[in-house]
Amino acid sequence: MKLGRKLQKIATGEAWASGVDRYYRWKHPLTADSLLQNIDRTKLNQICEKYHVPGEVKAWPKYTNYEHWLGRAVDHVRELRLDRDPKLSILDIGSGAGYFIFVLKKLGHRVFGLDLSEPEFYGELFQLLDLRRVVWRIEAFEPLPEIGRFDLVTAFAVCFNGHGSGKVWERKEWEFFLNDLQSRYLNPGGRIFLALNPEEHGHYTPELRDFFLERGAQIDRHRIWLRG
Numbered sequence: 001m002k003l004g005r006k007l008q009k010i011a012t013g014e015a016w017a018s019g020v021d022r023y024y025r026w027k028h029p030l031t032a033d034s035l036l037q038n039i040d041r042t043k044l045n046q047i048c049e050k051y052h053v054p055g056e057v058k059a060w061p062k063y064t065n066y067e068h069w070l071g072r073a074v075d076h077v078r079e080l081r082l083d084r085d086p087k088l089s090i091l092d093i094g095s096g097a098g099y100f101i102f103v104l105k106k107l108g109h110r111v112f113g114l115d116l117s118e119p120e121f122y123g124e125l126f127q128l129l130d131l132r133r134v135v136w137r138i139e140a141f142e143p144l145p146e147i148g149r150f151d152l153v154t155a156f157a158v159c160f161n162g163h164g165s166g167k168v169w170e171r172k173e174w175e176f177f178l179n180d181l182q183s184r185y186l187n188p189g190g191r192i193f194l195a196l197n198p199e200e201h202g203h204y205t206p207e208l209r210d211f212f213l214e215r216g217a218q219i220d221r222h223r224i225w226l227r228g
């Protein structure tokens with residue numbers, strides 16, 4: 001690393017932050033084996049084999065490759081710096097197979113998922129991993145169900161916004177959804193994290209980017225942070 005960049009990292013506090021990140025990686029190694037210590041691996045393998053589709057890397061059966069996706073979930077936990085205190089109540093929207101909230105639960109957070117009833121694979125994994133979720137289809141301009149309040153609401157690889165359909169949400173749909181989340185779902189000081197999927201025009205239109213910024217969002221490529 002060039003000296004100038006090194007000095008910049010020290011001046012901005014980046015060097016300290018990445019040292020702290022390294023400390024938590026060392027403190028909680030979070031390997032698949034350690035995470036799955038108390039889980040019935042025979043049952044887990046049976047469920048995953050039942051739904052596995054050889055060669056599938058795009059559609060949901062890809063999540064049967066649990067070691068890979070647990071690793072990705074650990075990466076997300078690290079990036080959001082949730083591998084440390086404080087312990088939070090966290091809702092993951094579009095929770096899928098539940099790997100992300102499973103890792104969070106292991107770390108002592110209180111977690112909850114929200115997803116569709118299909119595929120049944122998700123429900124079976126939730127049962128095996130002892131996770132809770134609400135089965136719900138998010139629709140534009142429709143309020144979410146009453147399930148309590150959270151310190152953090154996350155949504156990775158967002159699809160509930162009509163991703164890939166040609167009718168992807170714009171300002172009005174997001175406005176309704178975020179108003180609902182912020183007023184009924186967040187604890188005081190709560191936050192929302194969204195990781196958008198790419199559409200044909202990119203992750204968002206310039207108008208949508210402006211909309212998020214007007215609401216005080218911090219945007220880093222496809223990742224959006226909002227406060228309550």
Ligand SMILES: C[S@@+](CC[C@H](N)C(=O)[O-])C[C@H]1O[C@@H](n2cnc3c(N)ncnc32)[C@H](O)[C@@H]1O
Nearest residue numbers: 094095096115116136137138139156157159160
């Ligand atoms: C691409 S997957 C992402 C899964 C997980 N968040 C991850 O990053 O691995 C999108 C998830 O959103 C769910 N989903 C799609 N449309 C939805 C809707 N309208 N309401 C609720 N969940 C939805 C899907 O069932 C799926 O689990």
